[in-house]
Amino acid sequence: MAGTSEGQGKEPINEQAVANIYGAMRSEINQIHSKITELEMEVSEHSLVINTIKPLDPSRRCYRMIGGVLVERTIKEVLPAVQRNKEGLEEVVSRLNEALEKKKKEVADFEAKYKIRMRKADEVKDDIVRKEGSAQGVLVGPAGANE
DSSP states (O other): OTTTSOOSSSOOSSHHHHHHHHHHHHHHHHHHHHHHHHHHHHHHHHHHHHHHHTTSOTTSEEEEEETTEEEEEEHHHHHHHHHHHHHHHHHHHHHHHHHHHHHHHHHHHHHHHHTOOOOOHHHHHHHHHHHHHHOOOOOOOOTTTTO
């Protein structure tokens, strides 16, 4: 079993293994990026709530969802909790950004090591056109043309 699994410290055996590892690394970058986007949206929502309730009377009633349960509190109690949550989310976003940069550098090093380059959409289209143009075959007319 140890021979079939790829480890981080081991050299890939063939091109397919390199491609699989590269794909997994790119997938991980996409996952981190989507999580950052999701958390940034939550930070934005927290900011909106803070800006909305901050100017209001601190003794005013407000409602907060905690674990799927709506609880009644005062603005004085809710505002600090929302601000703490926002700060925590911002910290997580900054850590994820650091992890994203580290992973991007790792991918760049991997690309340099194995001489990987991404093809642009134009290059792929050109290759398809060249293959279609060089293909030889039999032309057949529409069905029933001989009748």
